[in-house]
Amino acid sequence: xxxxxxxxxxxxxxxxxxxxxxxxxxxxxxxxxxxxxxxxxxxxxxxxxxxxxxxxxxxxxxxxxxxxxxxxxxxxxxxxxxxxxxxxxxxxxxxxxxxxxxxxxxxxxxxxxxxxxxxxxxxxxxxxxxxxxxxxxxxxxxxxxxxxxxxxxxxxxxxxxxxxxxxxxxxxxxxxxxxxxxxxxxxxxxxxxxxxxxxxxxxxxxxxxxxxxxxxxxxxxxxxxxxxxxxxxxxxxxxxxxxxxxxxxxxxxxxxxxxxxxxxxxxxxxxxxxxxxxxxxxxxxxxxxxxxxxxxxxxxxxxxxxxxxxxxxxxxxxxxxxxxxxxxxxxxxxxxxxxxxxxxxxxxxxxxxxxxxxxxxxxxxxxxxxxxxxxxxxxxxxxxxxxxxxxxxxxxxxxxxxxxxxxxxxxxxxxxxxxxxxxxxxxxxxxxxxxxxxxxxxxxxxxxxxxxxxxxxxxxxxxxxxxxxxxxxxxxxxxxxxxxxxxxxxxxxxxxxxxxxxxxxxxxxxxxxxxxxxxxxxxxxxxxxxxxxxxxxxxxxxxxxx
Numbered sequence: 001x002x003x004x005x006x007x008x009x010x011x012x013x014x015x016x017x018x019x020x021x022x023x024x025x026x027x028x029x030x031x032x033x034x035x036x037x038x039x040x041x042x043x044x045x046x047x048x049x050x051x052x053x054x055x056x057x058x059x060x061x062x063x064x065x066x067x068x069x070x071x072x073x074x075x076x077x078x079x080x081x082x083x084x085x086x087x088x089x090x091x092x093x094x095x096x097x098x099x100x101x102x103x104x105x106x107x108x109x110x111x112x113x114x115x116x117x118x119x120x121x122x123x124x125x126x127x128x129x130x131x132x133x134x135x136x137x138x139x140x141x142x143x144x145x146x147x148x149x150x151x152x153x154x155x156x157x158x159x160x161x162x163x164x165x166x167x168x169x170x171x172x173x174x175x176x177x178x179x180x181x182x183x184x185x186x187x188x189x190x191x192x193x194x195x196x197x198x199x200x201x202x203x204x205x206x207x208x209x210x211x212x213x214x215x216x217x218x219x220x221x222x223x224x225x226x227x228x229x230x231x232x233x234x235x236x237x238x239x240x241x242x243x244x245x246x247x248x249x250x251x252x253x254x255x256x257x258x259x260x261x262x263x264x265x266x267x268x269x270x271x272x273x274x275x276x277x278x279x280x281x282x283x284x285x286x287x288x289x290x291x292x293x294x295x296x297x298x299x300x301x302x303x304x305x306x307x308x309x310x311x312x313x314x315x316x317x318x319x320x321x322x323x324x325x326x327x328x329x330x331x332x333x334x335x336x337x338x339x340x341x342x343x344x345x346x347x348x349x350x351x352x353x354x355x356x357x358x359x360x361x362x363x364x365x366x367x368x369x370x371x372x373x374x375x376x377x378x379x380x381x382x383x384x385x386x387x388x389x390x391x392x393x394x395x396x397x398x399x400x401x402x403x404x405x406x407x408x409x410x411x412x413x414x415x416x417x418x419x420x421x422x423x424x425x426x427x428x429x430x431x432x433x434x435x436x437x438x439x440x441x442x443x444x445x446x447x448x449x450x451x452x453x454x455x456x457x458x459x460x461x462x463x464x465x466x467x468x469x470x471x472x473x474x475x476x477x478x479x480x481x482x483x484x485x486x487x488x489x490x491x492x493x494x495x496x497x498x499x500x501x502x503x504x505x506x507x508x509x510x511x512x513x514x515x516x517x518x519x520x521x522x523x524x525x526x527x528x529x530x531x532x533x534x535x536x537x538x539x540x541x542x543x544x545x546x
Contacts, residue, residue: 027155027186028053031119032061034162034194040090042066042081042444044074046101048094050121050134053186055092066444066473069465071098073437075105075176077466079114080441083256084398084420086235088115088169089441095121095180096134099141104431106176107145111429112256113229115174117165118142124184125153138180147175155188159195166197173316174233202234202315202333204340209330213286213311216328218347220284220309223249224275224357226296229256230289230314231334236260237419239338240288241267246342248349249286250278250357254295257288259416267354272296272303273368273412273535274361280305281357287312287326289334291319293428299324313337368413371534378503379526382406382482382533386413386454388508389480392515393452398442400424402435403456406482406527408535410454420445425459433462439477440466447475450515457483468494470520478514478521488524496520 025033031054035043042064047055058065068074071093078089089109093102099120109116123135139149148168152161161179169177205213217223227240231253237260244251244267251267252275253260261268269275279285285308292299300306300323312319312326313334320329330337372383386409393399395417401410401424416422423438425431435455443451460481470477471494481487488498497517499510507525514521 024189024191026053026057027158027181027188027190028055028057029060030057030155030158030190030192030194031162031181031186032057032063034159035090036061036063037194037196038166039087042090044068044077044081044089044091044441046071046074046093046098048098048121050095050123050183051092051119051181051186053183054119054181066440066469066475068437068440068469070463071101072105073440073463073466073469075102075116075118076108076434076437077441077444079105079109079112079116080423080438081445082114082116083423084442084445086233086420088117088166090117090119092119093121094134095123095138096136098134099136099138103142103145106142106178108429108431108434110145110147110176113173113175113233114256115169115233116176117169118176118178120178120180121186122151122180122182125182126184139178142178145176146178149178151180151182152185153182155185155190156192158185158190159192163197167199170199173230173314173319202336203331204336205313205330205332209328210340210344212328213330213341214344214347216284216309216311217247217249217286221350222282222353223284223286223350224278224282225249225251225286225288226279226290227251227253227257227260227288228290230316231260232256232289232419234289234315234333234335236288236335236338239335239342241265243338243342243345246349247345247347248351248354250275250354252276252279253416254290257290258422259419262417263415269357269361270365270415271411274364275357276303277360277364278357279303282308284309284311287314288338289314292323295428372413376504377528379528380501380504380507382409382527382531384504385480385482385507385525385527386410388511389452389454390414392508392511393450397421397450397452398423398446400435400438400442400451400453401455402438402453403432403459403482405532405536406454406456408533412533412535414454432456432459435459436463436466436479439479440470440475443470443475443477444473451477452511452515453477453479455479455481457481457485457487460487464490467491467496467520467522471495476517476519476521478511478523480511480523480525482525482527484526484529486524488522491520491522494520496522498522498524500524500526502526
């Protein structure tokens with residue numbers, strides 16, 4: 001996996017912070033030990049003077065530190081780590097520009113509902129607002145893109161602030177949090193012992209709301225479940241399957257919920273590209289942990305007919321009623337509510353509708369496949385590139401998609417067979433450039449699984465330097481780049497594997513060689529210009545979302 005941090009020791013040997021009180025520890029050690037109490041095993045970082053005591057503490061605590069080339073990449077890698085493991089991701093950066101560079105990563109995590117904690121450095125308290133080195137109000141910078149942001153001013157209060165930040169991060173709808181740790185606080189001493197945060201049991205549905213949902217579903221003829229990120233973060237996979245199988249209701253999934261029920265399973269319709277038509281036909285749509293934002297066409301056409309009844313289950317009250325008011329609103333944890341529904345269901349199973357929905361989804365899947373697999377030529381048709389990525393990666397790989405049009409090709413076709421196995425530019429924020437950091441974080445989270453990234457050349461440029469990070473830490477992944485340049489040379493420069501492909505028949509073998517190389521790899525695929533995916537053509541006309 002990764003290796004313990006040694007850079008702080010090497011750079012500052014002889015100036016490490018020492019404690020003077022018996023039984024005390026300095027703030028950096030306390031913070032590292034506190035993280036270990038919460039089960040944190042990996043921290044993504046870009047070092048700086050202000051956080052050296054923390055980095056030393058992480059090394060002493062046995063927590064692996066992956067030192068990235070850019071702060072945005074560190075936060076995005078932490079988010080990917082969280083999405084693969086289902087556990088919060090942690091990143092640390094220095095003060096000032098370290099914080100400003102991390103903002104987009106925090107915004108992505110917060111918009112996606114991913115639990116990510118950023119621990120940033122800060123000027124010593126006594127030097128605040130003196131114009132000293134990297135003196136800046138970091139909290140003011142990140143407040144708009146986090147659930148919670150604060151500064152710790154006393155070493156003895158570190159635990160209180162860390163506890164509060166952790167609760168805010170994972171409580172309700174997860175999101176990003178940030179804490180500024182002044183240098184004097186990290187160097188200060190404390191005799192307080194770090195403790196594990198105890199969280200309350202998640203809430204379920206009220207009896208009245210549960211009864212209303214069950215009645216609406218029992219009376220329906222064509223119900224469908226749309227599962228979103230909230231279902232993933234609540235660990236609702238088993239409950240979702242149990243309820244869907246008992247009621248025989250088809251399930252389609254978006255964003256982080258892909259793979260909660262494996263594509264191809266009895267009740268699964270897979271992604272929206274295969275389940276979207278069934279949503280348009282449904283008379284009742286159950287939204288589980290997903291809000292009606294741009295990723296689901298705001299609850300309107302072309303995905304929603306507008307005549308269907310809505311049941312919305314969400315832990316976050318502000319998500320309920322966004323853009324459309326549901327007929328039944330349930331504020332509660334997705335897993336708990338689905339367990340309640342499964343236990344209470346006594347309606348007639350929807351077998352006939354499930355069979356019809358599955359048949360329709362299969363026809364759509366066959367239509368998508370027809371637009372990808374048989375295509376030949378040079379330069380390479382982008383659909384063929386996607387087909388070869390899927391074929392060579394296999395069922396156990398983690399697939400990642402990033403970019404513009406090549407992303408819409410990929411997200412239409414990429415399967416998901418288990419939770420956390422598909423990461424993408426997936427939310428309404430629409431941030432490109434996440435792919436390479438996602439691949440880095442995913443490989444750190446699952447070192448025994450292949451990680452394959454499909455990415456456009458523009459998106460690749462945002463994070464290409466993290467190939468050096470992957471090489472340095474022995475975290476190999478394969479980036480298949482749709483381009484008209486020679487990006488494979490970058491991988492070679494960092495000791496990785498690179499190959500250029502110009503003909504469709506050569507794409508699959510090149511990807512296989514890259515995966516088998518065991519190195520960070522780039523397969524540079526020269527794709528046909530001017531060929532756009534059907535999804536891009538459809539979305540291109542949806543100007544109302546801009």
